[in-house]
Amino acid sequence: MRELRKDYVLDRFVLVPNNTSSSTSAAERGGDEKRDGVDDDDKCPYCPGNESMTSPALLALVVKDGMLQRLSDSEDSIIDDWSVRVFESKNPVVTTTAAASYSDKPLYSEPAYGYHQVVVATPDHKQSLPQMSVEQWGNVLVVIQDRVRWLYTQKSVTYVSIYVNSGAGAGAQSPHPHLNIVTFSSIPPAIELEAEGSHRFMNENGSCPACNMISVESSGPRQVLATDSFLAFCPWAPTYPYEFWIYPKRHITSFSKITQKEINDLALMMRATLGGMSKALKDAPFNMVFHLSPEKKNSRQIHWHIEVYPQLTTWSGLERGFGVYVNNVKPEKAAEILGSACRKELAGLVGIT
Template sequence: MTNQFRQDPLSGDWVLISPARAQRPENKEHIPFANHDCPFDDPQKTGQEKPVAIYAHGQKTDIPDGWTVQVLPNKYPAVLPGQCGPVMEQGLFSVAAGVGSHELVITRDHDRHFANFTDEEMAEVINIYRDRYIALSADPCTAYVMIFHNHGVLAGASIFHNHSQIISLPVIPPQLQRMFERSDVYLKKTGKRLGEELLAEELKNNRIVYKNQKFVAYCPFASRSPYEVRIIAVSPRSDFGALSDGDVLPLAEAMREVFGRLDKVLNDPDYTFYFHTAPPRATDGALDWHIEVMPRFSPAAGLEFSTGVFVNTVDPDEAANKLRSVTL
């Protein structure tokens, strides 16, 4: 295909699809941390904070022995517990207290990442994401809860051991605010939900990676990175916290399929995934919650920083075809 600018209907961001700029990206080989250096192999013996919760195969427990997942306060948090207040205007500047919660969701095995999980293991993690999302959303100081996971150095992971992060924020991030507004405008203009309309279009096209009865994974028309995948419910809704128990295992299956296919096609790529969902107390909004999975091949550079335009060197149709064709 020829180079082409594409706009993401959800965010409004422009992306340059430029296959001529580079050949298929090849990711570096991972270098695992030695187990004896890992602070997460045995958090209770390495000076970590007191756990928020400990789980053994999906059940909460007070006993560390036999744990499968732990939720810990981040030892180096981006935000700190404290009293929130209104956004203050100081002339041209706006200021808000940097308060909130910053938690880690740690799985037990040092060398096993989500691409190697079973559906049941992935479901346990999703249940914990949902539980902590609901708990943090209940804080009146919380304007937004962000769930994300970095795998590999290029994705920003400083520790090899599998762990996700959940942060509650006192402000709504501007990218999310734009997505809420664009979805709301579309709903008012057409009477239809933008997420549902996008999904219907993707189902007509050739960018579906995986589909089960509850969830669809596809490479977005305006993918920002090679092999970017979006996971969304077949019947979308705004609030991740409202995910039903019956939908947890199908979501786990979809996520495991995506991670496994990326692992097989790209040889264990660095990647980031994150949830986009409605803010607390606005759970009937027009934006449908979804997960973005972005393989990371290089840091953002001058064009991305100066314009906000990402350059994607792989046609999303080609990426979807390769991911879809893999047998796990």
């Protein structure tokens, strides 16, 4: 159980235990299912055959005769032969059973109310996210879209966050490929800041800042890869070495409204960029986040996108204490290296030698 505490002055929130527990496992920091240090396949709760080690599946995507079936576990049966599996985390960072306790400023806190679901991306324990097939990525994206739509119908869900911790250096305790979906009753500060900046830019310039950005970065020195519907590029001022973003080319604020054709194209983009990054950076750990617009009663929208942060360095006091970031890899050079690797990956995927 946790509570959401707000900084004395800043719009910064921290999830802290509301009991005497002092555990700081990677599972509790990043929301991954706690694995107790067990790495063999037989003990992995994400592996087929070990489904009873997790909460019941809220959604089990089963591929049968080329068709996708959306099933769920029941008291009498557990779905097997699944392609993607979703369940409530047993070590949630937020919960729908949070006690309704509040405190006033300057020591403000509120219940850490929300849903925390784990999306197991593949039944294959040894397959990493950068290695997954394009088809499997398509299945994962369909499931994420399903979850986003459902979660936004629930009470007290103001924002749905989706993120990946891949590798111990990125906060993951389980090596089995998976994603986390966590909801909040308020908009996270990073999204609020981005929405405010976007709103201000649109008022001053009459256009979407992301659409302008896409126009500038297309075919420029920071482009990493382009498909029919998406553009991947290293941002002008990246926080992390080799950081890159994936944007839909058309202006759209809601991931839940992208078409099946766009999902298929995004699956190709995800596989090519993550696969290329993995080879170029020698399987470096990374975080990946979906920046989506809130879909409830909010006029400040953002052009939705995905951001990928390879974890190659450790922040210093300058970054941690002042929010000034030192990046020793110029984004143009990063894009050159990533672009070469990602284009080779894409060529292999589409059968071009």
